[in-house]
Amino acid sequence: MSSTNRSLINPTANAKLDAALRDKLRRRADAAGSLGELVPLAVRLGLIQNSLKPRFRAPQLVVFAGDHGLVVDSVVEPGRPTTMQLVMRLLTSQLPLSVFAGIHGLELSVVDCGMAEPTSSHARLLARKIAHGTRNSRVAPGMSIEQVHAAIRAGMEIGDSLPGNVVACAAIGEGSPEVAAALLSSLSGTPVSELLQNNAAASPAFLAHQLSVLQAAQHRHRELEDPVELLAALGGFEMAVMVGTLLVAASRRHLILVDGIPALAALMVASRISPAITDYCVFCRSHSHAGLDRALSLFRASALLELGIGTVDGTGATLAWPLVRCAAALLTEVAEGEDAGPTLPAGLESLPPAPQQAQTGWEPALKSGFRLE
Numbered sequence: 205m206s207s208t209n210r211s212l213i214n215p216t217a218n219a220k221l222d223a224a225l226r227d228k229l230r231r232r233a234d235a236a237g238s239l240g241e242l243v244p245l246a247v248r249l250g251l252i253q254n255s256l257k258p259r260f261r262a263p264q265l266v267v268f269a270g271d272h273g274l275v276v277d278s279v280v281e282p283g284r285p286t287t288m289q290l291v292m293r294l295l296t297s298q299l300p301l302s303v304f305a306g307i308h309g310l311e312l313s314v315v316d317c318g319m320a321e322p323t324s325s326h327a328r329l330l331a332r333k334i335a336h337g338t339r340n341s342r343v344a345p346g347m348s349i350e351q352v353h354a355a356i357r358a359g360m361e362i363g364d365s366l367p368g369n370v371v372a373c374a375a376i377g378e379g380s381p382e383v384a385a386a387l388l389s390s391l392s393g394t395p396v397s398e399l400l401q402n403n404a405a406a407s408p409a410f411l412a413h414q415l416s417v418l419q420a421a422q423h424r425h426r427e428l429e430d431p432v433e434l435l436a437a438l439g440g441f442e443m444a445v446m447v448g449t450l451l452v453a454a455s456r457r458h459l460i461l462v463d464g465i466p467a468l469a470a471l472m473v474a475s476r477i478s479p480a481i482t483d484y485c486v487f488c489r490s491h492s493h494a495g496l497d498r499a500l501s502l503f504r505a506s507a508l509l510e511l512g513i514g515t516v517d518g519t520g521a522t523l524a525w526p527l528v529r530c531a532a533a534l535l536t537e538v539a540e541g542e543d544a545g546p547t548l549p550a551g552l553e554s555l556p557p558a559p560q561q562a563q564t565g566w567e568p569a570l571k572s573g574f575r576l577e
Contacts, residue, residue, distance in 0.1 A: 212455045216251040216483040225250040225535065232534055245486070245508070245531040252459055252484055253369075257536045260459065262368025263525065265310040266449065267294060267301075267518050268466075270318035270442030271337035272379030273346060277417045279382050281406055287377045288321045290516065295326050300515060304522035310372060315362065317355060318441025319377070332358040338439040341383065342421040346439030352432060355441050359448020366449075369458045372525070373449065374490070374518030375442040375466035384469035385495060386418045387438045391431060391472050392502050396422065399465065401493045431476035446470035447477075454481040461524065463488040464517030468499045486528060490520040 225247045233239050239246075249258040271287050285293075291314055293299045297306070305312045315330045316323045320337040323329060334355045338346035347355070363371075375384075381401055389396035396418050402411060425437035435444055447470045453460050454474075462471055462485050474481050482503060489496055489507035491514050500506055508524040 213451070213478040213480045213484075214457075215480040216248075216254075216457075218251060218254065221251060221254065221256070222247060224256060228256060228535060232538055236538075239534065242527075242531045242534060245528065246534050248486070249459065249528070249532050250535060252457055254457065258532045259536055260368070260370050260529065260532060263310050263370035263372070264366050264368055265305050265312045265372040265374075265518060265521065266315060266362070266366070267312070268315045268317050268373070268375045268442035268446045268449075270316075270375070270377045270380065270440045270445075271320040272377060272383050272440050273338045273340035274342060274383055274417065274421060274439070275379040276340055277342060279414045279417050280378055281403060281410065284378070286321075287319050288323070290376050291316075291319070291323070291329070294516075295328055299519075301519045301522060304519060308522055308525050310522055310525060311368075315442075315445060317358070317445040330362065332362070332445060334358070334441045334444075338441060341386075341438045342417060342424060345425070345437045346383070347436045347441065347444065349433070349436050351441075352436040352444045355444035356432075356448040356451075359445040359450075360452050361448075362445070363449040363452025363456075366453075369456070370461070371449065371453050371458060372461035372463065372488070372518065372521035373446055373467050373470070374463040374516075374521060375446060375470070376517060377440065377442050377466075380440060380442060380466045381464070382414065382418060383421075383439045384443065384464075384466040385499075386422055387434060387443070387469045388465070388472055388499055388502065390422050390425070390428075390434050390438065391469075391476070394498065394502065398498045399495045401465075401491065401495050431473045435473050440466075442466060443470040443473070447474045450474045450481060451478065454478070454484040458484065459528070460485045461488050461521040461528070462486070463490055463519075463521040465496060465499055467517065468503070472502065486524070488520040488524045490515050490517045 229243050229246055269287055269291055294302050294314055297303055302312060313328050313330055316333050318334050318337055334351050385399035386396050388399055397415055428434045428437055443466055451474050487500055487505045487507050492512045
């Protein structure tokens with residue numbers, strides 16, 4: 205990948221600011237006692253914004269929806285709600301995810317990236333359908349290269365249009381967690397069996413069949429190494445659109461809350477395009493299964509909250525958001541009996557403002573097909 209593309213997402217590492225943030229938090233602890241894990245979280249937030257006083261505005265929760273052709277091979281347990289059913293429940297506040305988002309001030313949007321069924325218009329539904337679901341990746345590429353580029357562009361446009369400086373990303377879709385596990389496996393070399401959500405109630409025959417189908421899909425595309433080509437081969441549209449949104453968010457130094465296996469798969473692809481993107485991420489979870497533990501370990505990360513829940517991806521991000529706000533408040537709101545003071549330590553210059561049209565800066569990457577050097 206060219207240096208031009210790399211420069212669009214800058215690492216957050218800054219030794220002088222890091223020390224100043226920790227010193228400020230140490231003074232808080234001297235007065236209030238140990239702040240535990242809030243300290244590294246607050247430091248990360250300050251580094252993301254390049255400020256001693258990180259402030260967040262208009263937080264967004266974006267749920268990307270898409271269906272996978274691989275489900276015709278019965279890789280999804282019977283009885284799960286369809287993607288359309290989940291979307292309608294989200295939009296009509298019939299799920300805790302929607303309610304928690306409203307309580308905590310997260311603006312919820314659902315993106316139709318590639319749902320199999322047609323969707324009706326809704327104020328919170330963004331229509332970005334690339335196709336009515338992917339093809340069966342066991343017998344053919346799930347998406348064409350042209351489709352995956354179109355999906356990433358759509359995600360960049362969404363990233364350009366979102367207000368605020370925080371975005372929580374999650375995905376839903378029939379086959380989405382299973383295909384995401386296969387994609388993470390192919391990108392990392394981790395056995396796909398270690399990344400799957402193994403339901404204790406599922407029969408051994410079903411689990412063996414599911415694993416066999418996913419391994420067959422991986423084997424069909426085993427020659428591919430480029431991350432975007434692998435994404436196109438295995439799917440899906442919701443992950444590809446999310447890749448574009450993630451890239452733009454990080455290029456603007458926005459905080460990203462990542463929730464779920466599909467979001468981690470999208471992040472893995474995005475990190476192969478621009479490795480510094482993970483500096484802007486806080487990891488959340490809406491499921492307690494071991495496959496997600498293994499997926500998080502690929503980023504040397506753990507989830508901000510461990511609540512033992514098992515529900516729609518994105519729910520964990522809504523529950524973690526108040527903790528993020530509290531960590532930032534340690535730096536911005538807790539009074540010390542002193543003047544407001546600078547937002548940066550002495551001698552440290554502020555960064556130039558983030559580009560207003562981040563999508564434009566990524567055009568060279570789009571034209572090159574996101575190939576890495």
